[in-house]
Amino acid sequence: AQKITQTQPGMFVQEKEAVTLDCTYDTSDPSYGLFWYKQPSSGEMIFLIYQGSYDQQNATEGRYSLNFQKARKSANLVISASQLGDSAMYFCAMSAASHSGNTPLVFGKGTRLSVIA
Amino acid sequence: DAGVIQSPRHEVTEMGQEVTLRCKPISGHNSLFWYRQTMMRGLELLIYFNNNVPIDDSGMPEDRFSAKMPNASFSTLKIQPSEPRDSAVYFCASSGGADGELFFGEGSRLTVL
Numbered sequence: 001a002q003k004i005t006q007t008q009p010g011m012f013v014q015e016k017e018a019v020t021l022d023c024t025y026d027t028s029d030p031s032y033g034l035f036w037y038k039q040p041s042s043g044e045m046i047f048l049i050y051q052g053s054y055d056q057q058n059a060t061e062g063r064y065s066l067n068f069q070k071a072r073k074s075a076n077l078v079i080s081a082s083q084l085g086d087s088a089m090y091f092c093a094m095s096a097a098s099h100s101g102n103t104p105l106v107f108g109k110g111t112r113l114s115v116i117a
Numbered sequence: 118d119a120g121v122i123q124s125p126r127h128e129v130t131e132m133g134q135e136v137t138l139r140c141k142p143i144s145g146h147n148s149l150f151w152y153r154q155t156m157m158r159g160l161e162l163l164i165y166f167n168n169n170v171p172i173d174d175s176g177m178p179e180d181r182f183s184a185k186m187p188n189a190s191f192s193t194l195k196i197q198p199s200e201p202r203d204s205a206v207y208f209c210a211s212s213g214g215a216d217g218e219l220f221f222g223e224g225s226r227l228t229v230l
Contacts, residue, residue: 033217045208045221052216091160095217102148102167102212105219107160 002027004092004108012114013082020067021077021111023092033095034075035105036066040088048090051075079113087115119143123209123222131230135197138225141190142211150219151184151194152208160208166192178203199229 003026013019025034036048051059051066059066067076075094079086089112093105122141130136142149150165164174166186174184181200186192196203206226210219 035218037221043206043226044223045210045219047218047220050216050218103217104150104162104165104173105217106162109159 002029002032002094002096002106004094004106006092006108006111008111009109010112010114012116013079015082015084015115015117017082018078018080019082019113021079021090021092021113023075023077023108025073025075025092025094027073027094027096029096034066034068035093035095036064036075036077037091037093037107038086038088039091039110040085045091049077082115084115084117087113089113121209121211121220121222123207123225125225126223127226127228129228129230130199132200133198134229135195136199136203136227136229138194138207138209138227140192140194140209140222142192142209143213143220144190146211146213146220147189148212149186149192150210150212151192152210154206154208154224155204163194163207196227199227201229203227204229 005024032053034051038046049061049064051068063080065078089110091110092108096103124139151163154160163176164184169186184194206224208224210221212219
């Protein structure tokens with residue numbers, strides 16, 4: 001069975017600083033996908049970034065990057081130049097197959113990020 | 118493009134009443150997922166469909182919960198009878214891309230008194 005672990009219930013970061021949100025995963029599948037979602041206080045789930053297990057390079061999307069360390073089974077999210085609007089709950093998730101839709105995601109418990117001015 | 122549309126956004130009902138949550142997935146997406154979010158249990162998969170066919174309903178808590186997808190553009194999640202412990206935010210999501218990214222609706226917040 002797949003499992004996602006986010007060990008940081010809450011984090012604080014100063015505005016304009018970088019922050020790393022931790023995520024470790026467990027799976028016996030050779031192919032899988034890793035995702036990060038943001039949930040602001042308004043409640044919607046916003047997709048941020050995706051990494052396939054066979055992707056050679058770490059994924060980047062604007063200020064978001066995914067530090068993928070396959071041997072350590074970690075997929076940490078790095079947010080550079082934090083902004084007040086980054087304050088939200090962040091969820092790490094994984095799917096059973098890489099680059100293959102139609103499978104559900106398993107989510108971690110989330111990390112609440114607070115950006116301080 | 119319209120995203121995933123859920124209704125109602127908020128529902129307050131009394132224990133024992135029937136609740137029906139509705140979802141319209143993104144056009145062209147062939148997978149639909151129902152999740153429930155609570156503080157205690159986080160985001161849990163209830164059921165998902167591929168091409169309108171239920172694939173895995175092992176997350177459905179009990180027989181009081183049922184879900185249908187009569188066509189590619191509509192799905193319902195029904196709770197009958199509802200109980201206070203069913204209070205949660207219910208999300209519908211759809212997927213159709215190669216990476217498997219889920220697109221979520223805004224959620225339906227259910228409160229059972």
